[in-house]
Amino acid sequence: MTWAIRPQGSAWLHRAQVPLQVALYVGLFLLSEQLVSWLHLPLPANIVGMLLLLAMIMLHVLPLGWVKAGAGWLLAEMLLFFVPAVVAVVNYGDLLRVEGWRILLVIGVSTMLVLAATSLVVERVYRFELWLSARKQGASDE
Known part of the structure; x- marks a missing residue:
């Protein structure tokens, strides 16, 4: 049962x-x-x-x-959240055919700039952390 x-x-x-x-x-x-x-x-x-x-x-x-x-x-169900974007692509197909390469170029360049800036910030923070660690290590040795 x-x-x-x-x-x-x-x-x-x-x-x-x-x-x-x-x-x-x-x-x-x-x-x-x-x-x-x-x-x-x-x-x-x-x-x-x-x-x-x-x-x-x-x-x-x-x-x-x-x-x-x-x-x-x-x-x-994430596709439902992107339906407005898909509708915009369908409605503005002519614009994308004419100016699409420029839009993709802007997206590509801006993505590369964001990635480059992020990598520079991460590298600087990493070096700063190493410097702080070495400074702390030097202070504890004295």
């Missing part, structure tokens, strides 16, 4: 899991919006929400399994 009840209960739980997890994401976003507003944080609410979610997972407040199915569903 327990075998008959168990699959039905787990099937119901499995179907309810994704909507509950998506509701958790929405609630976390609303909370992060309030935090950004109250604390006057310079970060957008979605970044604060992701950092809160990461902290809850890392601190084992929220098990990874509790958010995995909802995240998988959102990633699987």
